[in-house]
Amino acid sequence: MELVDEVSGNRQPEPVISARDVRVWYGTTRGAIRAVDGVSFDLMPGETLGLVGESGCGKSTLGRGLMGLLPTGAKRDGEVVFKGRDVFSMSAKEAYALRGHELGMIFQEPLTRLNPLMRISEHFEETIRQHEPRLPRAEVQQRAFEVLRVMGIPPTRYRSYPHEFSGGMRQRLMIALALVLRPAFVVADEPTTALDVLVEAQIVGILNDLRRTFDTSLLLITHNVGIVAEACDRVAVMYAGRIVEQGAVADVLGNPQHPYTRELLRSTISLSTTGLEFIPGSPPDLVDPPAGCRFHPRCPDAMQVCAVKDPVDVERPGGGRVECWLRGPEDLVPEGGTRPLKQEELTVADEA
Amino acid sequence: MPTKPESVTGNDTVIDVRDLSVHFGLRGSTLARLFGRDAGTVKAVDGVDLALRRGEVVGLVGESGSGKSTLGRALLGLVPITSGNVVFEGRDVGRMGRRELREVRSDIAMVFQDPNAALNPAMTVEVAVGDALRVQGVTSETERRERVVDALERVGLSPVELFLAKYPRDLSGGQKQRVVMARAIINSPTVLVADEPISMLDMSVRAKILQLMLDLKRDLDLSYVYITHDLASAKFFCDRIAIMYLGRIVEIGDTEEIFAHPRHPYTRALLKAIPDPDPARSVPRDLPRGEIPDAASPPLGCAFHPRCPVATATCGWESRDLRSLLEEHWTRRDAETYERERALVGDLDHLDTPATTARIGSGPPDQVRALLERIRAENPDEPLWQGVSEITEDGSGVVVRFHEGEDPDLRPAGGAEVACVLYGDDQG
Numbered sequence: 044m045e046l047v048d049e050v051s052g053n054r055q056p057e058p059v060i061s062a063r064d065v066r067v068w069y070g071t072t073r074g075a076i077r078a079v080d081g082v083s084f085d086l087m088p089g090e091t092l093g094l095v096g097e098s099g100c101g102k103s104t105l106g107r108g109l110m111g112l113l114p115t116g117a118k119r120d121g122e123v124v125f126k127g128r129d130v131f132s133m134s135a136k137e138a139y140a141l142r143g144h145e146l147g148m149i150f151q152e153p154l155t156r157l158n159p160l161m162r163i164s165e166h167f168e169e170t171i172r173q174h175e176p177r178l179p180r181a182e183v184q185q186r187a188f189e190v191l192r193v194m195g196i197p198p199t200r201y202r203s204y205p206h207e208f209s210g211g212m213r214q215r216l217m218i219a220l221a222l223v224l225r226p227a228f229v230v231a232d233e234p235t236t237a238l239d240v241l242v243e244a245q246i247v248g249i250l251n252d253l254r255r256t257f258d259t260s261l262l263l264i265t266h267n268v269g270i271v272a273e274a275c276d277r278v279a280v281m282y283a284g285r286i287v288e289q290g291a292v293a294d295v296l297g298n299p300q301h302p303y304t305r306e307l308l309r310s311t312i313s314l315s316t317t318g319l320e321f322i323p324g325s326p327p328d329l330v331d332p333p334a335g336c337r338f339h340p341r342c343p344d345a346m347q348v349c350a351v352k353d354p355v356d357v358e359r360p361g362g363g364r365v366e367c368w369l370r371g372p373e374d375l376v377p378e379g380g381t382r383p384l385k386q387e388e389l390t391v392a393d394e395a
Numbered sequence: 396m397p398t399k400p401e402s403v404t405g406n407d408t409v410i411d412v413r414d415l416s417v418h419f420g421l422r423g424s425t426l427a428r429l430f431g432r433d434a435g436t437v438k439a440v441d442g443v444d445l446a447l448r449r450g451e452v453v454g455l456v457g458e459s460g461s462g463k464s465t466l467g468r469a470l471l472g473l474v475p476i477t478s479g480n481v482v483f484e485g486r487d488v489g490r491m492g493r494r495e496l497r498e499v500r501s502d503i504a505m506v507f508q509d510p511n512a513a514l515n516p517a518m519t520v521e522v523a524v525g526d527a528l529r530v531q532g533v534t535s536e537t538e539r540r541e542r543v544v545d546a547l548e549r550v551g552l553s554p555v556e557l558f559l560a561k562y563p564r565d566l567s568g569g570q571k572q573r574v575v576m577a578r579a580i581i582n583s584p585t586v587l588v589a590d591e592p593i594s595m596l597d598m599s600v601r602a603k604i605l606q607l608m609l610d611l612k613r614d615l616d617l618s619y620v621y622i623t624h625d626l627a628s629a630k631f632f633c634d635r636i637a638i639m640y641l642g643r644i645v646e647i648g649d650t651e652e653i654f655a656h657p658r659h660p661y662t663r664a665l666l667k668a669i670p671d672p673d674p675a676r677s678v679p680r681d682l683p684r685g686e687i688p689d690a691a692s693p694p695l696g697c698a699f700h701p702r703c704p705v706a707t708a709t710c711g712w713e714s715r716d717l718r719s720l721l722e723e724h725w726t727r728r729d730a731e732t733y734e735r736e737r738a739l740v741g742d743l744d745h746l747d748t749p750a751t752t753a754r755i756g757s758g759p760p761d762q763v764r765a766l767l768e769r770i771r772a773e774n775p776d777e778p779l780w781q782g783v784s785e786i787t788e789d790g791s792g793v794v795v796r797f798h799e800g801e802d803p804d805l806r807p808a809g810g811a812e813v814a815c816v817l818y819g820d821d822q823g
Binding site: 097098184185188189191192195196197198199200209210211212239240241242243244245247248266267268269270271272273296297306307308310311312313314315316317319320321322325 | 458459567568569597598599600601602603605606609624625626627628630631654664665666667668669670671672673682683684686687722723725726727728730733737743
């Protein structure tokens with residue numbers, strides 16, 4: 044927990060990456076899908092930020108948007124400042140040079156990201172030479188061994204092919220390949236979802252150690268609140284394209300301020316579950332999201348203001364940010380706005 | 396809010412699995428087949444006994460490759476049974492013809508993990524759910540529609556008219572899984588085999604589907620076989636739990652007993668590995684190493700011994716474990732030391748043939764022995780060393796001999812049954 048205190052302390056170090064009002068929209072025949080719609084966050088050196096939310100909330104789109112890996116037809120807006128430069132306004136060539144070297148990415152399915160015809164050694168050679176073309180082979184091997192060792196992959200396997208590794212080993216390889224160039228910032232998109240329980244726990248342990256072993260800032264995208272609790276310093280909770288609450292992991296998960304965070308935690312089945320709880324309804328259509336707060340149709344605490352006015356981002360009591368009218372600012376709530384909202388009966392037709 | 400249903404007492408067995416084995420032959424290379432060489436078999440299920448009682452929820456829990464899905468499929472006769480019996484209502488599923496199997500599958504239904512793959516994208520909800528009736532010979536369209544409407548209402552897809560004409564692509568993940576449920580219950584089964592029914596769904600939807608399954612169980616008097624890798628949902632949902640590893644049940648007992656007193660080291664490891672949303676709990680550091688081994692060539696002795704933190708001398712130590720030990724050791728050495736030690740140890744590939752005697756080294760035997768002693772000194776608690784009976788110098792290397800291993804059977808231990816040498820009939 045010291046890390047968090049240090050970061051939010053007065054001697055503010057420069058954030059590694061600073062996102063302001065990031066938007067990513069996908070064009071469709073029905074209109075634009077506002078997958079990410081005005082998201083801001085900072086990531087400090089060596090910090091791990093967990094980005095948690097359900098499918099369709101825009102968390103993966105945000106991760107790819109930061110890396111400039113969006114499909115054609117997607118439009119992005121806002122500002123992402125990495126080491127003093129805006130990534131979003133860079134030329135394609137500049138952004139290409141940045142990826143791998145300064146910005147790394149770890150994907151969910153390791154097997155689909157490794158070339159089955161290339162030995163592990165060739166993967167490392169390709170990755171490193173892309174950025175340092177003249178590096179001698181011995182040097183490449185030296186660097187690869189170093190990072191493989193941290194991942195617990197024996198050097199005896201350096202000349203093996205991807206299919207000769209187990210699922211967990213492949214994910215370790217992916218992490219090793221992402222880290223061999225020592226990027227300052229890495230996005231990991233659901234890195235453990237395809238893995239078995241015990242292997243998942245091993246990888247979570249590795250991710251947890253990254254900040255110490257590599258001093259890398261990590262954006263860890265996951266749907267699993269448990270993984271956030273175990274591997275992250277801070278957490279950002281996403282719902283329908285927006286970060287609704289962010290702050291230190293212990294604060295946000297221990298004392299959630301946004302009703303969505305609270306309900307998400309309550310509906311998560313854990314070893315201490317004694318009764319089933321769930322959030323009524325399903326996430327909104329992002330082509331035409333509800334007015335006001337996007338969570339208001341499902342929110343048990345919704346007030347009249349929530350259905351008409353966009354919530355304002357305020358400071359959480361324990362530090363961090365939250366956007367919910369329940370937390371203020373009171374002077375912006377119109378007369379009578381705090382009266383409870385009469386919820387239309389949710390039909391099962393809207394039920395997920 | 397609903398709470399966990401009362402456990403059912405009484406001994407009314409619906410499905411009785413006796414010493415069931417499902418082995419799959421490997422194809423091997425063309426040349427090997429030409430010369431009739433056996434490419435080996437995968438023992439997906441290897442001598443399993445299990446009884447499902449009426450009104451009960453039995454959980455099959457394990458990682459991928461543990462055989463839990465194969466066991467579930469065997470209950471419906473969806474995989475060829477190598478030996479043993481699956482007895483449903485006095486009849487052996489393994490010996491049934493196609494017609495009989497079809498009948499049984501209206502009594503035992505199955506729900507699969509991925510609702511996207513379980514539904515035909517070209518079939519509307521009405522056709523997909525009604526198809527299960529058509530297969531069972533219900534020809535009247537009016538009757539089919541009536542029963543489809545009834546099933547959809549039961550799974551909470553109402554107003555039904557909104558859903559009948561929809562295609563899977565128009566539905567959310569949770570809705571699709573409800574359609575799959577509707578199809579499973581439409582023939583009024585007595586048993587539902589649910590293979591990871593919630594693991595592809597979002598966290599907030601999982602609870603809804605589990606609740607639906609509880610409602611269906613109450614309304615339709617169902618018994619469940621719940622297959623999962625997720626101990627948390629199994630703890631909530633199941634009356635009894637069988638923990639599976641590499642084709643075997645390694646621990647089985649009442650849910651409360653398993654969670655209050657987990658005995659098998661594998662069960663303990665699974666429990667420790669569940670990420671907890673409570674940030675006050677820290678990351679468990681002593682997780683078992685490695686992954687589920689190759690089922691085509693399982694470890695000697697107890698299949699879990701290479702990963703077991705409390706393995707004993709007689710758990711089945713062998714040559715492959717020695718290789719893993721050396722490789723693990725090298726992940727802690729710099730490149731130069733690795734090259735030197737590697738040259739001293741020489742070829743490793745021959746260790747992949749499982750044996751209780753392993754020969755290593757291509758240098759002065761005393762140096763090879765010294766290397767092993769160094770590795771041992773670094774971590775004297777490594778369980779493998781207990782399994783070593785002697786190390787003798789031999790030509791240009793050393794021969795490591797291991798104690799003969801024991802492959803433990805399920806034995807009663809306290810309130811459960813455990814397959815582990817640490818638990819015998821007399822120990823709790």
